[in-house]
Amino acid sequence: MPIGGRRLSIEEALALCYAVGFRGGQLTRAVALMTAESGRYVEAYNVNATEGGVDSTLIFSIDRGLFQINTLHISVGMAESFKAVPNAMFTFQLSDSGTDFTPWMAFVNDAHVKFMDQVKAVRNKDEWRELVPTILEELA
Numbered sequence: 001m002p003i004g005g006r007r008l009s010i011e012e013a014l015a016l017c018y019a020v021g022f023r024g025g026q027l028t029r030a031v032a033l034m035t036a037e038s039g040r041y042v043e044a045y046n047v048n049a050t051e052g053g054v055d056s057t058l059i060f061s062i063d064r065g066l067f068q069i070n071t072l073h074i075s076v077g078m079a080e081s082f083k084a085v086p087n088a089m090f091t092f093q094l095s096d097s098g099t100d101f102t103p104w105m106a107f108v109n110d111a112h113v114k115f116m117d118q119v120k121a122v123r124n125k126d127e128w129r130e131l132v133p134t135i136l137e138e139l140a
Helices: 010-020 024-038 084-094 113-125 127-139
Strands: 045-052 057-064
Touching (some): 010 024, 010 113, 024 113, 084 127
C-alpha cells in the first residue's frame, strides 16, 4: 500500500474519531482499525484488482485515505476521501455510528486487534481530549 500525506498520531486520530461521533469502545476500535488500514496516513491508498463478470474481466477499485474507503462508495468523491475529516465522517456513517465495522477487511480478519492495547493506553491518558475542540479545523 503506498502511503502518503500526513501521518496522524494516535492522539490526533482519537480526537478526530471522537469529533465525528465515535465513543467508548467504538472509539478505540475505530482508531485501531484506522491504524491497521492505513497506518494513520491521510493519503494512503491501495489499488485492488478482482476478477468479475462473465468473461473474468479485471475490475479495479481503490481504497483511499485513513479508513481506506473503497471507490465503490460513490457518495465519497476521490478528493474528499483523501481528506481526514470527510473520510472519518463517512466511516462513522458506513459503520452505522461505530456499531458495524464488517465492511473493513482489517476488522473482518482481526488485523486491527494488535493495535487495540496501544490505542487504549493512549486513550486512557486523556491528553488527546485537548485536541478535540480544534481537530476538525486543523485537519480540514
